[in-house]
Amino acid sequence: MLFGLLCLTFAISHLVPGDPARLAAGPDANEAMVETIRAKYGLDQPLPVQFVRYLRGIVAGDFGESLRSRNAVRDDLARYFPNTLALGLAVALGIPLGMLSAVYQNTWVDHGARVVSVSGVAVPAFWLGLMLQLMIALHLGLLPLGGRLKLTMVPPEPITHLLFVDACLRGQWATFADALRHALLPVVTLCLPALASIMRVNRAEMIETLKQDYIQSARAQGFSGFRVVTRYALRNAMIPTLTMIGLRYGWMLGGTILVETVFDWPGIGLYAVNAAVSSDFQPIMGVTLLIGLNFMLANLLVDLGYAWIDPRIRRPA
């Protein structure tokens, strides 16, 4: 699987119609300079040799060198990735919310939730982000427009490179609060489509499950409504929901690209966009690989989650 992904990123990076060596050398370079660069990056070698070289690099943790900025892509990634992770983590908080609203069907809570869930998948996240900026940040002045911290704020001395954790560890609560205020709008924007579809699946499944006989009998045995809903119904409705969470996680990783662009959030997505706009493909391949890995890991967790929720899956067939 991972090997396949490596092949894919390699193949895409060789799909480039232009000559990467010439691109890196700049417009004024003469033939000899282009040749030197080509030799330096092994671009004159036959494809299989290049591929082995690429693989060896990845295994050693070397994602190649950004042809434009000349920074090692690994360093760039290390700098940008933690931010994105923070964003993703905050989104994980949104998921239980979606589940809760599934429980109250056919009340005004439910109707409201359905409007949100239908709209959430259809609205372009980047546009929603802009409109939220317009209303909440500019019109009402409640939250900052973009970025991660106020310019006057000194970021904490890095320990984990996760801004939130570092701020906590260093006891800089004002910084923490400011970072939180900056994170709120991007997180809400990114969260909504995922929240919407998770809510939808969970609601549909819960309705199905609540009709089952064993729910009836559990009720008849006098279990409290809360217990029936959480222990009996939610657990059975969780499998398809979990599938959706895994799927949506991937979409969200893709969505960060757009949302980070809107909010000038210096994460992996903005990094990829800037690289893509300037046709600097090594960083893009690094990002693709990293996000792919991340998504694979998430799917593994989802599979483990299936087994945790449903004992029948644990038993060998």
Add this chain to the structure above:
Amino acid sequence: MSHLVTVWLEERRSTTRELRRYARIFARSGSSVAGLVLVLLFLLVAAVGPWIVPYPEDALGAVHLDWKLQPPSGAHWFGTDEVGNDVYTRVILGARVSLQIGLIITLVAAVIGVPLGVVAGYVGGALGEVIMRVTDVFLSVPALVLALAVVGALGPGIVNAMVALSLVWWPGYVRLVQGKTLALKGETYVEAARAVGTGRLRIVFVHVLPNCVSPIVVKASMDMGTAILAAAGLGFIGLGAQPPYPEWGAMISHGRNYLPTWWWYSAFPGLFIYLTVLGLNLLGDGLRDLLDPKSRA
């Protein structure tokens, strides 16, 4: 002879009855009807757009600097942009662009994905295994990220964006059709067909594919919306359609520089994306309930 006519009439009548039944089920759901209305409006706008817009010359970037950045008014319903183009005109003409994008991506994806899915499901073996593994690899990277990588390699532009999105969109169809084909392969009527010596191709075309049509149609109608969203996303980050091409995502991206004072420049294209995708999603939901009720999720 008269007997044949009766049979034909009876068949026709039962088809009409069936269609009527479908229409009744469909009409019962308010959201499906709303979706259908939205999609029909979208198609209508895409079809007659060039004839109903007030300033057709604004589509490909006419310049009227004395009209620039005017707020919505009777003359310019959605205001004007930085070179004085009528936003309403460009948004309406953008419907046609989005329709093309959605249709082409979904079609190409289905044309690549469905045959591969049938081969993987029906023929199976080593070939099927290879197809499925490759599919898994493609599915292991979020579509937008992969598309970004491909456009990054090919260079920005609307055609490249569509190529990239089509390239990353087909694996979903392989998965769907392969699963369905595998299930159908075990059905009694397929086994019976095999037992009487029907050729593989004939079984695939007569017995397997027709049964895959409903889930494919349902998926395609949902995918149209997602594809339009994704293409608008690429347009927004500047890798899709290039100005002055009237594409909604690119328009929002440009309008972004004129927020918040000239809000109408970004707001209206976004609203149209939202309504279009909403319509396609609701219609897709309705179609699924109708054609493929088992796969509800």
